Amino acid sequence: xxxxxxxxxxxxxxxxxxxxxxxxxxxAGVAEVPRRGSLVGPTFNCIIAGTFRDVRRGDRFWxxxxxxPSSFTPEQLSEIRKIKLSRLLCDAGDNIPTLQLRxxxxxxxxx
Numbered sequence: 488x489x490x491x492x493x494x495x496x497x498x499x500x501x502x503x504x505x506x507x508x509x510x511x512x513x514x515a516g517v518a519e520v521p522r523r524g525s526l527v528g529p530t531f532n533c534i535i536a537g538t539f540r541d542v543r544r545g546d547r548f549w550x551x552x553x554x555x556p557s558s559f560t561p562e563q564l565s566e567i568r569k570i571k572l573s574r575l576l577c578d579a580g581d582n583i584p585t586l587q588l589r590x591x592x593x594x595x596x597x598x
Contacts, residue, residue, distance in 0.1 A: 517531075550564075551564065572590040
């Protein structure tokens with residue numbers, strides 16, 4: 488088996504367990520080396536992404552889901568996707584003199 492992200496904890500697991508299926512998900516997940524720009528490794532990254540995907544697909548109020556009487560048309564979705572959060576905050580907020588273009592980006596965060 489090939490391990491792309493090795494650290495001392497993973498090396499210990501390889502010594503302790505004869506089969507990768509025997510390792511507890513939580514302890515193995517927190518032992519993984521975080522992906523670049525992330526706080527979690529590939530296993531938890533996959534689990535979290537899948538969970539958000541499923542929650543969004545199952546949410547009848549999610550604006551991109553179609554098939555509901557209140558669903559947006561493809562043309563409306565196209566227009567919605569053109570708007571940046573920073574523009575929305577400026578338009579809806581009171582007395583916001585400046586705002587960075589990428590409103591959700593933490594520019595000084597280094598992993």
